[in-house]
Amino acid sequence: MFKKVGAGTVQKPRQRRRIMIRKNCRLCENKIEYVDFKDADVLRKFQTEKGKILPRRITGNCGRHQKMVAIAVKIARELSLIY
Secondary structure (H helix, E strand, O other), rough: EEEOOOOOEOOOOOOOOOOOOOOOOOHOOOOOOOOOOHHHHHHHHOOOOOHHHHOOOOOOHOHHHHHHHHHHHHHHHHOOOOO
16 A cells, blocks of 8 residues: 655555574584484484474574584485485
8 A cells, every 4th residue: 555645656654674583503502513314203303294494593503503504314314314
């Protein structure tokens, strides 16, 4: 819905800014240095039901741990430890 301001000009409505709530990395909090591909229970927490890897913005992982999780999931898939 646009507002008419004056002689034929149209003003866009103000957009609301989203407040970003920062999530803490669960792996950093638990002081986990290495994500092991053999630990299938931990890796399932970072996957959807279809087996896709969840992104950082949803899991709250830091970049270092997200990369480790992604590599561990891919290795575990090849060895058919997870689906």
